[in-house]
Structure formats: structure tokens, C-alpha cells
Amino acid sequence: MFFGYDLKEIFTFPFKDSDSRKYLLIGGVISIAAFFIPILPYFVLFGYAAIIARQVLNGEEPHMVPWEDWGGMFKDGAKLFGVRMLFTLPIIILAMPLMLGGMAMPFIAEGLDSGNTDTFLAIYTLVMLGTMCIIIPISIPLAVIIPAAEIHNIEKDDFAAAFRFKEWWPILRANLGGFIVAFGIYYVTSMVFAVVMQLLFVTILLACIAFLLIPAMTIYITLLTYVTSAIAYRNGKEKLAQVGIESPAIVQ
Numbered sequence: 001m002f003f004g005y006d007l008k009e010i011f012t013f014p015f016k017d018s019d020s021r022k023y024l025l026i027g028g029v030i031s032i033a034a035f036f037i038p039i040l041p042y043f044v045l046f047g048y049a050a051i052i053a054r055q056v057l058n059g060e061e062p063h064m065v066p067w068e069d070w071g072g073m074f075k076d077g078a079k080l081f082g083v084r085m086l087f088t089l090p091i092i093i094l095a096m097p098l099m100l101g102g103m104a105m106p107f108i109a110e111g112l113d114s115g116n117t118d119t120f121l122a123i124y125t126l127v128m129l130g131t132m133c134i135i136i137p138i139s140i141p142l143a144v145i146i147p148a149a150e151i152h153n154i155e156k157d158d159f160a161a162a163f164r165f166k167e168w169w170p171i172l173r174a175n176l177g178g179f180i181v182a183f184g185i186y187y188v189t190s191m192v193f194a195v196v197m198q199l200l201f202v203t204i205l206l207a208c209i210a211f212l213l214i215p216a217m218t219i220y221i222t223l224l225t226y227v228t229s230a231i232a233y234r235n236g237k238e239k240l241a242q243v244g245i246e247s248p249a250i251v252q
Contacts, residue, residue, distance in 0.1 A: 005061075005231055009061065010062065010224070010228065010231075013061070013062050013063055013227075014064060014219075020063070020064040023064040023065065023067060024216065024219060024220070026067050027067075027216075027219030027222075027223075028215040028216040028219055029215070030045055030215075030219070031045065031214075031219050032215045034218075039081070042081060043073075043078045043081055044070065044074055045077065045218070045219055045222050046077030046222065047072065047073025047074055047078075047080070048073050048219075048223075049222050049223050049225070049227075050073070050077065050080060050154045050226065051065060051073070051076075052065070052226060052230075053151060053154050053227060053230035054154060056231055056234060057151070057154070057155055057234055062223075062227045076154070076157075079153060079159045079162075080153065080154070083146070083149055083153055083159065083162040084150065087145070087149065087162075088139075088142060088146070090138060091135055091139055091142070094131055094134060094138075095135060097131075098127070098131055101124060101127075105121075105124065143183050144176070144179045144180055144183050145172065147183070147225070147226075147232070147233075148169075148171060148179060148229070148233060149162040150226075151168075151226075151229050151230050151233040154226075154230070170240055171237055171240060172236065173236075174236040174240045174243075175232050175233075175235050178235050178236065179232045179233075181232070182225075182228035182231070182232045185224065189221060190221060196213075197213070197214070197217075200213070
């Protein structure tokens with residue numbers, strides 16, 4: 001059980017019946033579109049996940065629904081994408097120079113002699129390791145904090161709500177363990193899929209199967225992430241109510 005929800009139900013609801021599998025397949029097709037159209041298909045995927053998360057916030061069991069309100073899903077997904085981008089901006093700023101340096105390295109090394117190339121590579125490696133030592137301690141807490149802000153945004157249907165920390169921070173603190181478990185479920189599931197993908201890439205035939213599974217994996221992990229985060233958020237609100245603490249998120 002995960003805060004009153006059957007874990008088996010959480011993991012299997014996307015393919016519980018034929019309609020659910022059909023809707024999951026549609027999500028997979030949209031994931032394939034993301035290979036050709038940058039970012040925009042993810043807005044729709046996130047927006048669909050927001051619909052499922054609202055079911056949990058309303059006390060319902062998560063269940064797949066038809067892909068109908070495309071405009072609404074796109075809008076909700078764009079807000080979630082924006083929230084995630086702004087929260088991860090420090091990591092992006094730190095990582096961007098490393099990415100650009102890595103892409104430029106062959107051209108820089110080509111213009112240097114062997115001695116200077118070795119020096120440049122040594123300096124770049126030290127800078128990369130130093131930056132990673134900063135990024136990792138930042139990214140771990142963000143992985144737990146961001147879902148709380150995203151679910152608050154979904155609940156209030158307001159982009160700015162994600163940045164009203166006083167509203168959702170008490171909920172996060174009240175059920176910090178729940179949000180950590182939600183992240184753990186996402187992390188373990190992602191690792192399992194990654195191992196499966198590596199095994200499938202052993203042969204050309206299985207690699208073709210892997211390319212078909214990647215889109216399904218994308219929508220599945222997205223749904224799982226938002227459902228478990230919504231459960232943790234809802235339980236955090238319930239814990240605050242039980243101890244008689246009124247956060248702005250509860251009284252509004």
C-alpha cells in the first residue's frame with residue numbers, strides 16, 4: 001500500500017483494460033512525435049498526466065481517460081514544463097558550459113599541439129568533476145521538491161501557485177517521507193526500464209523492439225510520477241488537517 005492506494009493498482013492502471021491500453025497507446029504515439037517535434041508533444045503528455053493527478057487529488061482511483069481536451073492538456077502541460085524549467089534553472093546554468101565545452105572540444109583540440117591538448121583535457125575534466133559536485137547536491141533535493149510545486153500548480157490551476165512556497169511547503173514538510181518514496185518509485189522504475197533497454201539492444205532484432213518500447217515507457221513513467229506525487233501531496237494535506245495546522249493551500 002502507498003498511503004491508502006494499492007501499489008499494484010498504481011503500477012497497472014495504465015493497461016488495466018482495453019480502453020486503458022488504447023489510451024496508453026495514444027500516449028506512446030505522442031511520445032514518438034517528440035522525436036520529430038521538439039518539446040511541444042511533452043506539453044500534451046504532461047497535461048494528460050495532470051488530468052490523472054487531479055483524479056487522485058479528488059480522492060478517486062487513478063484511471064485512464066480519453067484524449068479529448070487537447071487545448072487544455074497543452075496549456076496545463078506547458079505550465080508544468082515551465083515550472084520544472086524554472087526550478088531546474090540553476091542546474092541548467094551550471095551544466096550548459098560543460099555541454100558547450102564538450103561539443104567544442106574536438107574543434108579546440110584540433111588547433112592545439114599534443115601537450116596543450118592534454119593540459120586542456122585535464123583542466124576540462126577537473127572543471128567537469130567540480131561542477132558535478134555542485135550539481136548533484138542541488139539536484140537530489142530538487143527531485144523531491146519540484147513534484148510538490150507541480151502538484152500544487154495542478155490543484156490550483158495556476159502557474160504562479162508553484163512559486164507561492166508558503167502554500168505548499170507545509171504540505172511537503174508534513175509528508176516529506178511520502179515525496180521521497182514517490183521519487184524512489186520513479187527512480188527504481190526508470191532504472192528497471194534502463195536495464196531492460198540495455199538488454200534489448202544486445203541484438204539488432206531486439207533493438208527494434210526497444211525503439212517501440214521507449215515511447216510507451218515515456219508516457220508510463222510520466223503517469224506514474226504524477227500519480228505517486230499527487231498521492232504524497234494529498235496525504236500531506238491530510239496530515240496537516242489532522243494536527244490542526246492550516247496552510248494557505250488548505251484554507252483557500
